Amino acid sequence: MSRSTESADLRDNASPVAAALEFGPLNRLAGYQLRRAHSRFFSNFAESLAEYSVTPVQLGLLLMINHNPGVSQTALARAVGIERSTLGEFIDRFQDRKLVERRGSLVDRRSHALHLTIEGATFVKNVMPAVFAHEESVMSVLTPADQVTLVRLLAQIARD
Amino acid sequence: MSRSTESADLRDNASPVAAALEFGPLNRLAGYQLRRAHSRFFSNFAESLAEYSVTPVQLGLLLMINHNPGVSQTALARAVGIERSTLGEFIDRFQDRKLVERRGSLVDRRSHALHLTIEGATFVKNVMPAVFAHEESVMSVLTPADQVTLVRLLAQIARD
Numbered sequence: 001m002s003r004s005t006e007s008a009d010l011r012d013n014a015s016p017v018a019a020a021l022e023f024g025p026l027n028r029l030a031g032y033q034l035r036r037a038h039s040r041f042f043s044n045f046a047e048s049l050a051e052y053s054v055t056p057v058q059l060g061l062l063l064m065i066n067h068n069p070g071v072s073q074t075a076l077a078r079a080v081g082i083e084r085s086t087l088g089e090f091i092d093r094f095q096d097r098k099l100v101e102r103r104g105s106l107v108d109r110r111s112h113a114l115h116l117t118i119e120g121a122t123f124v125k126n127v128m129p130a131v132f133a134h135e136e137s138v139m140s141v142l143t144p145a146d147q148v149t150l151v152r153l154l155a156q157i158a159r160d
Numbered sequence: 161m162s163r164s165t166e167s168a169d170l171r172d173n174a175s176p177v178a179a180a181l182e183f184g185p186l187n188r189l190a191g192y193q194l195r196r197a198h199s200r201f202f203s204n205f206a207e208s209l210a211e212y213s214v215t216p217v218q219l220g221l222l223l224m225i226n227h228n229p230g231v232s233q234t235a236l237a238r239a240v241g242i243e244r245s246t247l248g249e250f251i252d253r254f255q256d257r258k259l260v261e262r263r264g265s266l267v268d269r270r271s272h273a274l275h276l277t278i279e280g281a282t283f284v285k286n287v288m289p290a291v292f293a294h295e296e297s298v299m300s301v302l303t304p305a306d307q308v309t310l311v312r313l314l315a316q317i318a319r320d
Contacts, residue, residue, distance in 0.1 A: 021239045024227035030311050036318035038198040067184035079181045141316050150313040151190050158196035
């Protein structure tokens, strides 16, 4: 169920009972707030980017290949924290969509160098305004200073 | 693959190529950092709480029932943002494990009032120290003030 449907449902059926629920220690648990914020952030990502049919993970991979032309699958898998076999499946699907191509690596003949195709580069260029618009719409509940702080603190958690 | 295995793998095979990858706009995208922090937070949750075999979502539901004895499935589903049918399946499994019981509601005869069993209350009491320890271990990369800030900003995003 999409977030907007869910919100409409909430509005129509909101009851004092639901509104008055106690969250106990949950409200103070960073893990709980992280899970709710994550789900809030991505629940309407697919909707916002419907015409591009790309998931957040796929988009991240395309951006990484765009900024690291010739990157190996091994290095890319490590950098984004995805298992190599899973990454291989992603790349297969990108190849089917003609967004990415595997070329022979110049440094390691056993590995493939990943490049965006011209279509892939155009795709990334076209999709980014929608990504930034989605980001802005979710983040607009925070002040600009708080937005910067949130990204900084999340990055500290994300880094090992 | 567990986070610890992944880290070991990184350490053993780290190459300058992987270390030097450019993240382009990803590092500034809150959505990207949120996804990475989320995955960092929950990758070792199952491990840390192995002896309790409980997921973050299950734990959140048990805490909500604990703090709202007699809550209806409808109100609980709304409060935590889970579809009613999905919640029903969770409650079925809690009943199988004798952690939760459905009693007739005093206010609405068509709906069930959810209560923790004595076993359920004991389970919650026993699991919480492990939850707080996991939370503390992940959050310890931040100063205490930053921990409070992060929870506050995430809650603002999570709230519609």
